[in-house]
Amino acid sequence: MKHYPCVLTIAGSDCSGGAGIQADIKTISALGTYAASAITAITVQNTCGVTGIHPVPPSYVKGQIEAVMTDIRPRAVKIGMINDVEIVQVIAESLKKFKPEFVVFDPVMVSTSGCKLMEDDAIEAITTLLMPLASIITPNLSETEVLTGKQIRNIEMMKTASRELLNYGCRAVLVKGGHLEDGNMCDVLQLKDESEPHLFMAQKVESHNTHGTGCTLSSAIATFLALGNNMPEAVKQAKKYVYQGILSGKDVHIGEGHGPLNHFHSPVPMHISDED
Known part of the structure; x- marks a missing residue:
């Protein structure tokens, strides 16, 4: 077979x-x-911003996860x-029950347009319930400041x-530095069992089409982990994929605000392997 x-x-639906x-x-x-999904919220949004968020009932989030996991x-x-x-609670319970090999958590708190996407009590819950279960968390600078309380x-x-x-208990942290004031494009990966971080430098691509880059990066990391890469290599390959997506999509006009990157800049054949 x-x-x-x-x-x-x-995640939420855009x-x-x-x-x-x-x-x-x-x-x-x-x-x-192969992509499967469990929707946590339905959002009303476009490239210009988010105007509404409707959470999915927790029992339905739990049901979606269990349907896929089983x-x-x-x-x-x-x-x-x-x-x-x-x-947050039902996701944490599901992860403890089914114990997936890799968990990539992108703590999405603020949209690209500046709209707050997470309630204060949910922020506290993710730090105590979800982060200890994560293989890696991928906060941007704004999210890192919220989580550390420091600029x-x-x-x-x-x-x-x-x-x-x-x-917080996670096994690795990737702090994304795409918005550093000095213009440097540097992400910092710190593994729990290593003393020195891995630095990923990249040339900045001038583009308004950056909607969904954080979602894309975390999904790419999860995918490369599922394909058997170690954490540093998974992050390296994921960043390369996102960079090429931004580069190839920078001149494409989608919407009147922050457009998306080009996810299909270099499609690859479907991976198929033998059952273990």
Whole structure:
């Protein structure tokens, strides 16, 4: 028997197609693996911003996860936008029950347009319930500042913050530095069992089409982990995929605000392997 490597994304739905579940499914599929999904919220949004968020009942979030886990059994899980405490709780319970090999958690708190996407009590819940279960968390600078309570202005501060965030119990932290004031494009990966961080430098691409880059990166990391890469290599390959997506999509006009990157800049054949 053959099988497809599978990745489950647990996140909110973006009706404009650039972020959230839609970006995740595009990413996982473009990288040649099988995408399953559990929707946590329905958002009203487009490239200009978010105007409404409607959480899915927690029992239905739980049901979606269990339906996928008991049948398709994904190797990796990506978690994105979560809007309330009860949904955090059912996701944590499901992860403890089914024990996927990899959990990539992107703590989405603020949209690209500046809209707050997570309630304060949910922020507390993710730090105590979800982060200890994560293989890696991938906060941007704004999210890192919320989680540490400190301003982050340079790479040395990012390194310090990445080590501090390990105290939440996750096995690795990727602090994304795409919005550093000095224009540097540097992400800092700190593994729990290593003393020195991995630094990923990239040339900045001038583009308004950056909607969904965080969702895309975390989904790509989950996908490369599901394909058997170690954490540093998974992050390296995921960043390369996102960079090429931004580069190839920078001159494409979709919407009047922050358009999406090009998820299908270099499609690959579907990965098929023997059953274990």
